[in-house]
Amino acid sequence: MSQAVKKKNSTTILDSTRVEIRNLTKQFGSTTAVHNASLDIENGEFMTLLGPSGCGKTTILSMILGTLQPTSGEITFNGQPINKIDMSRRDIGMVFQNYALFPHMTVAQNIAFGLDMRKVSKSEKKKRVEEAIEMVQLNDLGNRFIKDLSGGQQQRVALARAIVIRPRVLLLDEPLSNLDAKLRKEMRTQLKKLHDELGITTIYVTHDQEEALSLSTKVTVMSNGIIQQIGTPKEIFGKPKNYFVANFIGYGNFLRGKLIDEQDGQFIFEADKDSVRLVVNHDKQHQVGDEVILTIKPEMLEIITDPKIGMNTLSGKITVSDYIGSATGYEVETKEGRTFKVNVLGLNPYAMGEEVRLYLDPAKLLIIDEE
Amino acid sequence: MNQEVFAKKRDYLLLLPSLIPLLLLFVYPLLKGFVMTFQQPETAGLTLANYVEFFTNSNYYDTIWRTLYLVVPASIIELFIAFGITYFIREKMRGGGIIAGLTIFPLTLGSIIVDMAVIAFFKPTGWFNTTLINMGLIDEPFTLVYNYAGAFIALVILGTAFIASNLVGMMGTIDPNLERAARTLGASRWVTFKRVFWPLIRSNVLTVFALNLIMQIGVYSTAVIVGNPASETRTFVVVAFEEAMRNFNYNMANTVAIVMGITQLLVLSIVFAIRKRGYIGSASTFK
Known part of the structure; x- marks a missing residue:
């Protein structure tokens, strides 16, 4: 109830997207990075791809993003295949592991970049950038250059830059892995709140099981390019399906x-x-x-x-x-x-x-x- | 605690072994040469006669124009070619290493061998003209050696190699995630280049460009071997060498060298003024 009210009042509500991944396979030469993965991500869901490094989770993310082309299989947004759409037209908000912030631009310019590409009017741009800055609590830092920010602040700029374009899907590639333990917990809570507020379909990649369980509405555990188990955090933690999942979960x-x-x-x-x-x-x-x-x-x-x-x-x-x-x-x-x-x-x-x-x-x- | 506290004056004596050769072999000749420009051969008094001569005799002052007319356009073309090649092979591309290797290879040959190769290839009876004539494209061979064109071609080959050898590494310093980020935010390839890649690599590219430019202002062997050192490619060093070795006028030779040095400094300051108008700083911010 209270959440419904909140959603109604918020000006940044997004039309969310259902992501379907069908029989997705990616081969690099003779090695298979992702093997026949199928995955449904509902509107507004927070889906975590969890697994050790090299399990194929980042490869899946790259294929959704468009930096990699699948060997076979299909990815659809609301039923529309995106394999052939150029990455600049996919409307995806991406937070990179190293943030990939533009060093020659200020915080505000970084956040406005996606709006510039969308030819948003000047007044609208100003309003939305301010909104985003406030949302990630970076008030008064809009004119700073990126190198003058701490790691945690940079992380929030990256997040603001990704959500300000009102993406159909938000992708996060281990965004918290470079923060210290205390900040990581803080950002985790903020991320969760933000997702509750905006309701964007979110796909989150991590190797940290605690993050996965705390943030997600659903978790996909992967190893060696194969999806091992898909379930709610409680299902994954309480009823791991096999040896790999149980061992990984602790x-x-x-x-x-x-x-x-x-x-x-x-x-x-x-x-x-x-x-x-x-x-x-x-x-x-x-x-x-x-x-x-x-x-x-x-x-x-x-x-x-x-x-x-x-x-x-x-x-x-x-x-x-x-x-x-x-x-x-x-x-x-x-x-x-x-x-x-x-x-x-x-x-x-x-x-x-x-x-x-x-x-x-x-x-x-x-x-x-x-x- | 603080090491500097214990650095005594006499510790600087340790610098002497490296300082003495530097002073004797570089600083002293430089100063001596500079003083010589204010003297006439076999007289002791100081005079501006050499500079007056340089700037009133077209045989001398034309070298400024001739050198720049040869070197500046060549440097700009070199920059475009080297940047284009290294930009397109910067990502893992099949054969990229070979292309980079071939581009940089002329550096290992040195100026004279490249000059000779240009003569062999572009002379009226060389492969270039023979091929064009055999294909029926031209009736008369192009005159591409022993003139401006020949020196220009040889300069471009060497300058491209030099700039490319520097750019290959620089291209790698721009995190590909920055370009990916721009693309996911909706930028086309061109806009990504214009707004993200170029602003970040710009200052380094201009530094290499300036370095190459001032190196080529000192061009000698190319101007003499494949150019026309009597007129079109009569560059600073050609004239300085002539004064020193044919006329034994070391004072005039030094004067030419000093004017060349000032020209180089001017060119350098122009390029750096342009460089300062854009972003100068690290292409990485990650903490």
């Missing part, structure tokens, strides 16, 4: 094995390596006999002292202790020779070499597939 502990039996609505899992048996809650996708991977987040593993709990416990000793303020990360080596990563909130009450028992809650263990 599930640190993996056990490969087989579901060998079913009891009281729970599976019995046996590990390949050392025949460790664990009880795990039933899920709908798997059945007895499946080769699976069990995974659990370091935060979900518990170090227990209660000797009564016998099921799903493993004994071991602390081999690594990494205190990071709000939590302590331990590595526990079990008798079977496995290493588990455990995060414990607060102080670090365990000493190096201390004998502990780990409890793997059947409800918190997740069954995933290799691929």
Whole structure:
């Protein structure tokens, strides 16, 4: 409700665009950078392409932008194919990783560049540039040259320059990766607010899972040019589809094995390596006999002292202790020779070499597939 | 803490080993030469007679005009050719390295070999004229050597090589993302060049242009070998060399050299005045 009101009052509301990517493939010589990717990005959605460097996310972005031509496949804006449209006619707002601000122009001239190209009238241009400057909180810096700005301010100029043209789609290529941790968080919040206000369809590329989860309405996880999973941040974080996604999102502990039996609505899992048996809650996708991977987040593993709990416990000793303020990360080596990563909130009450028992809650263990 | 505090006066003595050759081989002859322009051969008194002679005798003052008439148009053409070639091969282009290599190659040959090559290629019975006559395009061969045209061609080949060798690296200093940014904001290729690429590379290009120009004002071997040193390509150095080596008038030779130096400084200041009217500074702002 309040957001609807806000949208109505804002003068910079944009007609947003639905982006469809169909069977997109890009080959460089014999290497395939993007393999048969299909992706729907709804009106006003904030879609993040998440993956390690070299996974193909920037290649997809470059094809939407028009600096690269797809080997095959199609990209459409509101159903209209854009492959053949020159990049200067695609109406895309782009924020480059290094901002790519024009050093020989002032902040205001940089922001006005896209409006100059659109032959916007002088008064209209002035109004829109001022609006954009205010929107990214760069008031009074309009006449500065770019080299006189800090990294964070440059980042905001880049953003203002991209949105002032009222683009159909906003593309951001790791825009926060060059800011320090505190500023990055601040900019993240600002970016989110801006997206809420303007409702531009946004495609954001990053390798930082925290950014992806915090900003997006939808996340696409990629590796080796292949889309691994598409989902809301909650789906991606709570139900990673396979080993790659789980590992990338920060599930640190993996056990490969087989579901060998079913009891009281729970599976019995046996590990390949050392025949460790664990009880795990039933899920709908798997059945007895499946080769699976069990995974659990370091935060979900518990170090227990209660000797009564016998099921799903493993004994071991602390081999690594990494205190990071709000939590302590331990590595526990079990008798079977496995290493588990455990995060414990607060102080670090365990000493190096201390004998502990780990409890793997059947409800918190997740069954995933290799691929 | 502060190293400078400990720098004593006698530490500057360490400069002497490099300073002495410089003073003896460069500064002293320069000053001596300058003083000689105010003297007559075999007399000791100071006089302006050499300069009066230079600026009243057309045999001397014509060299200013002749040198500039040869070198300035050549330099401008060199700049256009070198800029065009290096601009179009600046992105990864198949064969770009070979084109750059061939453009810069004449530098390794030096002036005299290039001059000889121009003669071999463009003389009345050379490949150029023979081909045109055989194709039936012309009846009489063009006279392209031992005159203004010959010197001009040889200068262009060497100057293009020199400017291109400098521009190849400079083209790479302009972040391609800047051009991409302009393009996504709606600029055509031409507008992107005009409003983003050129303003950023302009000051460096003009610096190289000025450097090449003042180097070519000192042209000698090309003017003598493939030009016509008696009239059309009678440049500063040709006259200075004649005075020193044929007439043994070192005072007049030095006078010509000083006038040439002043001409070079004037040309340099004109180019730099133009350069100062645009953006001068780094093409990168990223922090």
